[in-house]
Amino acid sequence: MIKAVTGRGSALVPVVERIMREDIFHGPLDWQSPEDLTAAATEALAIYEADKEFHDADTRFRKARWARVLAERQALEAPNSQTLRDSLKTAQEAEQSALRDLQTFTLHPAQTV
Numbered sequence: 884m885i886k887a888v889t890g891r892g893s894a895l896v897p898v899v900e901r902i903m904r905e906d907i908f909h910g911p912l913d914w915q916s917p918e919d920l921t922a923a924a925t926e927a928l929a930i931y932e933a934d935k936e937f938h939d940a941d942t943r944f945r946k947a948r949w950a951r952v953l954a955e956r957q958a959l960e961a962p963n964s965q966t967l968r969d970s971l972k973t974a975q976e977a978e979q980s981a982l983r984d985l986q987t988f989t990l991h992p993a994q995t996v
Contacts, residue, residue, distance in 0.1 A: 884917075888924040895931070898942055902927035937988040940981070947981040950974045 885896045885903075903912060903923045907930075912920065931938050954974035958967045 884920060885924045888921050889928045891928070895928075898931055898938055899924055899927045902930050902938070906930060934988075937985075940985045940988060944978070944981040944985045947974070947978040951978040 885899050886893060889895065889899060891899075900912070903920075904910065907923045907926055908915065912923075915923065951971070951974040954967070954971040958964070958971040961967050
């Protein structure tokens with residue numbers, strides 16, 4: 884539905900859905916009417932486009948954080964694997980980089996890490 888309403892590719896659907904959940908409805912979407920969902924998808928796309936760089940940085944951070952969580956799980960399952968420890972370190976570094984990028988939007992310049 885979101886893809887049809889926004890006319891955008893699949894990559895943007897999770898971002899628009901997250902904006903709908905977090906910024907428009909402040910909760911789940913399953914109890915919304917089709918009309919409300921359509922209006923919210925249009926509004927969410929406008930919110931995204933008004934601050935695209937922030938939302939893209941937020942998406943990169945969320946993906947990097949999830950990749951780090953998965954790498955931690957794998958490293959815990961095979962603690963003697965140097966490859967998995969290296970993968971975890973790479974994932975941690977990617978998460979920190981994405982966090983720094985995101986913080987440029989959310990912190991005062993004097994507060995960045």
